[in-house]
Amino acid sequence: MEIHNVVFSYDKKTDQLKGVSGSVPKGKITTIIGPNGCGKSTLLGVMSGNHLPGGGQAVLDGKAIHHYKPKELARKLAVVHQQNGAPSDMTVERLVAYGRMPYRTMFGGDREEDERAVDWALSCTNLEAKRKLPIDRLSGGERQRVWVAMALAQKTPILFLDEPTTYLDIYYQLEMLEFIRELNRKHGLTIVMVLHDINQAIRYSDKIIVMKDGRIVAAGEPEDVITERAIREIYGVEAIVRREPEAGLHVILTGIRPLVRP
Amino acid sequence: MTRKGWSFVVVILLLLAAIVLSMAIGSIKVGFAELIRGLLTGTNEKVEVIRDLRLPRLIVALFVGASLAVSGVLLQAVMRNPLADAGVIGISSGAGLISLLFVTLFPTLFFWLPFFAFLGGVFACFLVYSLSWKSGLSPLRLVLVGIAVNATFTGLGQSFNYRGSYAVTSVNQATTSIFTLKTWTDVQTMLIYGTAGLVLAMLLSSWCNLLAMQDKTARNLGLHVHRARLLVSAVAVLLAAVATAIGGLIAFVGLLVPHIARSLVGSDHRTLIPFSALSGALLILTADTLGRTVLAPTEIPASIIMTVIGGPFLIFLLRRSAHMHGDS
Numbered sequence: 001m002e003i004h005n006v007v008f009s010y011d012k013k014t015d016q017l018k019g020v021s022g023s024v025p026k027g028k029i030t031t032i033i034g035p036n037g038c039g040k041s042t043l044l045g046v047m048s049g050n051h052l053p054g055g056g057q058a059v060l061d062g063k064a065i066h067h068y069k070p071k072e073l074a075r076k077l078a079v080v081h082q083q084n085g086a087p088s089d090m091t092v093e094r095l096v097a098y099g100r101m102p103y104r105t106m107f108g109g110d111r112e113e114d115e116r117a118v119d120w121a122l123s124c125t126n127l128e129a130k131r132k133l134p135i136d137r138l139s140g141g142e143r144q145r146v147w148v149a150m151a152l153a154q155k156t157p158i159l160f161l162d163e164p165t166t167y168l169d170i171y172y173q174l175e176m177l178e179f180i181r182e183l184n185r186k187h188g189l190t191i192v193m194v195l196h197d198i199n200q201a202i203r204y205s206d207k208i209i210v211m212k213d214g215r216i217v218a219a220g221e222p223e224d225v226i227t228e229r230a231i232r233e234i235y236g237v238e239a240i241v242r243r244e245p246e247a248g249l250h251v252i253l254t255g256i257r258p259l260v261r262p
Numbered sequence: 263m264t265r266k267g268w269s270f271v272v273v274i275l276l277l278l279a280a281i282v283l284s285m286a287i288g289s290i291k292v293g294f295a296e297l298i299r300g301l302l303t304g305t306n307e308k309v310e311v312i313r314d315l316r317l318p319r320l321i322v323a324l325f326v327g328a329s330l331a332v333s334g335v336l337l338q339a340v341m342r343n344p345l346a347d348a349g350v351i352g353i354s355s356g357a358g359l360i361s362l363l364f365v366t367l368f369p370t371l372f373f374w375l376p377f378f379a380f381l382g383g384v385f386a387c388f389l390v391y392s393l394s395w396k397s398g399l400s401p402l403r404l405v406l407v408g409i410a411v412n413a414t415f416t417g418l419g420q421s422f423n424y425r426g427s428y429a430v431t432s433v434n435q436a437t438t439s440i441f442t443l444k445t446w447t448d449v450q451t452m453l454i455y456g457t458a459g460l461v462l463a464m465l466l467s468s469w470c471n472l473l474a475m476q477d478k479t480a481r482n483l484g485l486h487v488h489r490a491r492l493l494v495s496a497v498a499v500l501l502a503a504v505a506t507a508i509g510g511l512i513a514f515v516g517l518l519v520p521h522i523a524r525s526l527v528g529s530d531h532r533t534l535i536p537f538s539a540l541s542g543a544l545l546i547l548t549a550d551t552l553g554r555t556v557l558a559p560t561e562i563p564a565s566i567i568m569t570v571i572g573g574p575f576l577i578f579l580l581r582r583s584a585h586m587h588g589d590s
Contacts, residue, residue, distance in 0.1 A: 050478045074484030081482075086475050087529035094530070101472065102484035154483070 001158070001190075006046055007055035008039075016042045018214040019056065024207075029184050029191040031201040034211035035235055040194045041082070041162055043211065047192065048079045048160050060158075074102035078151035080144075082162040088136040092146050095135060096121055099153025121152035124183070141172035148176075152183075159183065161193040165200065173197075177204045198251050202226055210234055223249055232257075266533060269526040273537065277544045284320050284551040285312060289559065318444040323550045323564070324543040325456040326509035327519075329501040331542025332463050334516020335523075335535055336498035339470035340491050343404055344521065348383070348502030349513035350576075351408025355415035356386025357503040358511050362419055372447065376455045379507035383499040386411055391495075416511075444508075452508045459501040463535050466494050470531040512565040514572025515542055 001024040008017040016039045024030045024047075032040045045051040047058045049065045057064040060076060068076075078099070086095055099121065100114040122128050125145040135143055144164065151159055161180065165173040181204055183189045195201045201208055202222040210218040210225055212234050218225045231239040231251065240252045263271075286292060290308050292300070300309025330348065337346040337353075348354045360382025361375050368374075394400065394407040469490045472480040481487050505512070523538045546564055549571075553562040 045478070048478075048482060050481055070481060070486050071484035074482060077482075079478070079482040081476070081478055084476065084479060089528045098472065098475075098483055101468075104468075151482075 001047065001192075002059045003043075003047065003056070004059065005056035006043070006053045006058060008042055008046055008051055008053050010042075012054075015054075016214055017046065017053075020211075020214070020216055021056075022209055022216050022219055024190065024192055026190050027184070027188050028206035029181065029193070029204060030207040030209060031205035032192070032194045032209045032211060033196070033198060033201050034217075038211040039214040040211055042214075044079075044160055044162055044192065044194055048077060049073050050079075071102045074154060074156070076156055077158040077160065078154040078156040079160040080147050080151045080162065080164060082164075082166055084147050086135060089134050091132055091134055092122070092127055092138070092149075093118065093131040095146055096127075096131075096149045096153050099150040102154060117153045117155050121149040124152055125149040125179070141168055141175065144168060144172070144176065145179075148179075157188075158190045158192070161191070163194050163196065165195065165197070173200070180204065198226065198231070199247075202249050202251070203247075226251060266527045270537060270540075273540045273544060277540055277547075280544055280547050280551065281320065281324075284323075284547055285316055287551065287555050288312075288316060318446050318449045319550070320547065321449045322444045322452050322508055323547045325452045326505040326512065327515060327542035327544070327546030328539040329456050329459060329505040329542070330512060330515035330546070331519035331523075331538040332460060332535055333498045333501035333505070335520045335531065335538045336463060336466070336470065336494050336501070337516065338520055339473050339531065340494045340498065341404055342474065345405045345517065345576075346408075347514065347516035348498065348506075349511065349516060350412065351390050351405065352386045352411035352413075352415050353383045353390075353499055353502050354506045354511050354513070355412050355419060356389075357383035357499075357506040359415045359419040359422070360385070361503075361507045362422060366422075373451060376451060376504045376507045379503035380500055383503035383506075384496070386415060387495055387499050448508050452504065455500065455504040459497055459504065460539060462497045463501070464532075466490075466497060467531040467535050470494060470535075474529065474531075509546075510563075510565060512546070512568050514568050514575065515545060518572060518575050519545060 003020055003022045003024075006017050006020045007015055009015045020039070020043060032043060034040050042051065046053050047065065049068065049070070052066050057066065059065070060068070060073075065073065096118050097114065100117060103110070103114065119128075122131055125148055127142065127145055127149055130138060130142065135146055138146065144167070148161075148164070164176050164180065168176060177200055180191055180193065184191050205222060207220065208218075208222050208225045209216055210230070217234065218230060226241060226249065228239055228241050231237055231241070231253075237256050238254045240254060242250050242252065244250050282294065282297075285297060286294065290311055292306075292308050292312065296306065297309060297312070300306030301313065304310065333353075334347045337348060337351075338344055340346075348357075357379040361379040364371075364375060364378040389411050390404065390408050393411075394404040396403070469485065472483060472485045473487070473490060473494065477487050480490075502516070519538050519542045520534070523534055523541055527533045527537045546568075549564040549567040553564050553567050556562065
């Protein structure tokens with residue numbers, strides 16, 4: 001997927017994205033990081049067809065995202081949003097089956113194929129035992145996995161995740177990230193996600209895109225992008241970037257520059 | 263059998279019982295066997311009177327109830343708000359006002375009445391949407407704007423009615439709901455528009471399921487969100503408008519019925535819509551039958567009975583929704 005000079009604004013006054021250009025490599029994990037309000041989620045919104053760009057375009061397979069029909073796009077690209085809502089009596093199975101919506105036709109579509117996709121999505125996310133339960137009986141980690149399963153049932157080559165680890169404790173955070181990596185390695189899914197934790201981004205990404213103030217300020221492999229200087233410039237945070245035998249490249253945050261100088 | 267299955271069985275049985283009772287009770291009394299025989303043969307005079315007077319009224323009551331209930335379900339799905347109801351947010355009164363004007367100006371074009379009621383409903387719905395839309399629909403804002411729109415249309419309707427009450431009797435019918443003097447022409451109109459609306463609602467049920475989630479979720483599942491929202495709203499307005507044009511203003515059906523239905527059969531619109539239709543039909547038929555028998559020969563309009571039940575229920579709903587966070 002290519003992004004060409006995308007401009008976007010919610011209120012037509014201040015631009016959240018000020019001419020963003022970049023690319024997402026096929027079959028790789030790409031992570032977008034950056035400070036709050038830098039436009040990470042907005043960029044993901046434009047790339048997933050939820051926001052219509054005011055200028056420029058995101059292009060997938062030679063066609064601008066906003067020229068795709070919704071169903072056609074939903075067969076190429078699935079999104080797991082940060083906040084999700086569904087009626088509380090919704091069962092896991094039924095919600096995951098919504099992932100088959102893009103394949104529905106007037107005459108119903110291929111039921112067996114649908115069933116296989118749902119079963120696959122449930123087994124991938126380890127939710128087979130819970131398939132009959134209503135979602136409000138699940139733990140936070142499980143509920144997040146249900147939304148991932150719904151996206152997987154769409155059987156798309158591309159998966160977007162907007163802060164998939166928010167609201168999860170560290171165990172479930174790692175579980176989710178390992179799982180995302182497995183999807184990429186095993187099934188060849190192209191992954192684009194937004195993360196807050198720099199170390200997690202380094203560890204689980206092939207490519208990191210760094211944003212600040214509605215622009216991409218750096219992009220490339222984690223080793224090239226994440227430096228002490230970069231972190232200072234992007235976040236205003238002092239850090240030591242170290243290569244450790246067990247953890248690999250690792251960032252230790254040491255503090256912020258004092259607002260009041262002595 | 264599941265709770266869902268039982269709920270359907272019970273409602274259908276109650277509905278059948280209500281239909282039979284409603285046909286048999288009244289100033290003319292007939293036995294059940296006599297009624298059936300009379301309807302089949304057409305030789306019993308008493309049954310003929312029932313066929314001409316009571317049966318059209320019954321059918322209209324059934325369809326008005328079903329239409330209003332389903333209209334409520336659809337609006338609640340589209341606006342993601344349990345308080346959305348054609349009566350509460352002004353769609354019914356908009357439809358009522360326009361049909362009132364229309365009946366006064368062109369009393370002969372009766373068959374087109376629902377169409378003009380529909381235009382009125384669309385206008386009210388558009389007002390509510392556009393006035394409460396601020397990068398998304400805030401539930402509270404929507405209800406407040408809706409109440410204001412409702413008050414405006416109701417007020418206009420009443421002042422018009424007050425001024426014109428000496429002249430046209432049908433004017434009264436369009437604003438206060440009495441199912442008396444419903445003819446087979448009314449039944450025909452109600453059947454055509456009502457059936458169309460109910461069938462469309464069923465066809466749109468899986469869209470309603472998607473709309474109940476967030477816009478972005480629905481969109482990424484391949485739903486044309488704006489188109490879906492527009493179509494579902496249009497069907498909701500059509501149902502409410504027809505019901506208002508034929509049955510008059512009846513509040514709270516679209517609020518009460520879907521809420522109870524959801525707790526019985528769940529939130530899946532594929533079952534929620536037919537169940538609400540059945541329950542709505544049952545509710546209005548019961549209200550109408552009670553209304554014409556309790557104080558016979560005086561009649562209490564079904565709309566008044568519904569308001570008396572609906573008011574307290576709205577308070578109950580509001581108190582409960584204070585504990586809910588969105589819909590998850």
